[in-house]
Amino acid sequence: MSLSPAFLDELRARTLLSAIISPSVKLLRAGREWKARCPFHNEKTPSFTINDEKGFYHCFGCGAHGDAIRFLTDARGLPFMDAVKELAGKAGLEVPAPDPQARERAERTASLTDVMAACQKWFAEQLAGVDGADAREYLKNRGIGPATVARFGIGLAPEGRNKLKSALLHLGEDKLVETGMLIKPDPNEFKGGETYDRFRAG
Ligand SMILES: [Zn+2]
Numbered sequence: 001m002s003l004s005p006a007f008l009d010e011l012r013a014r015t016l017l018s019a020i021i022s023p024s025v026k027l028l029r030a031g032r033e034w035k036a037r038c039p040f041h042n043e044k045t046p047s048f049t050i051n052d053e054k055g056f057y058h059c060f061g062c063g064a065h066g067d068a069i070r071f072l073t074d075a076r077g078l079p080f081m082d083a084v085k086e087l088a089g090k091a092g093l094e095v096p097a098p099d100p101q102a103r104e105r106a107e108r109t110a111s112l113t114d115v116m117a118a119c120q121k122w123f124a125e126q127l128a129g130v131d132g133a134d135a136r137e138y139l140k141n142r143g144i145g146p147a148t149v150a151r152f153g154i155g156l157a158p159e160g161r162n163k164l165k166s167a168l169l170h171l172g173e174d175k176l177v178e179t180g181m182l183i184k185p186d187p188n189e190f191k192g193g194e195t196y197d198r199f200r201a202g
Pocket of ligand 1: 038039040041048059060061062063064
């Protein structure tokens with residue numbers, strides 16, 4: 001089930017974070033914030049701060065950080081939806097019914113992310129392959145070593161207009177167009193024009 005970001009923002013805005021945390025931890029006023037001994041790690045002097053205006057807590061000792069939902073899931077062990085329901089109940093908000101459109105968008109985004117990952121992997125393979133020798137030499141001369149290439153996922157777009165397209169067409173031509181990996185000619189300019197690789201050498 002996915003909740004809209006707008007609902008979660010509304011929920012956070014209507015929630016006083018210190019009131020959610022105070023039953024579990026003794027809070028001390030510290031200017032516009034609250035301080036407490038961190039519930040996430042063992043400490044004698046308080047390094048856990050709560051900012052009600054921003055709706056976030058932060059621990060300078062262990063780095064624990066989050067909002068009211070996160071506090072309930074991490075400190076109290078509630079499942080995400082239970083945390084949302086508890087906060088919504090306190091705030092007098094009704095948890096909206098699942099939004100099928102939002103879910104569809106989320107799934108579509110996830111699948112486009114997978115398509116991009118597959119393209120990146122393919123470009124990296126081209127750089128590592130036989131045809132990548134010149135490009136590897138070029139990177140070497142620029143002082144870009146294998147570790148940097150791996151870290152940034154650098155790849156090579158080979159010559160030709162259909163190399164990526166023919167290798168990854170199984171991912172779906174429309175998705176390759178949507179991610180920008182294939183160019184679809186404007187039908188007003190080129191009627192029936194075939195899609196082709198955006199990134200290509202030569
Ligand atoms: Zn801590």
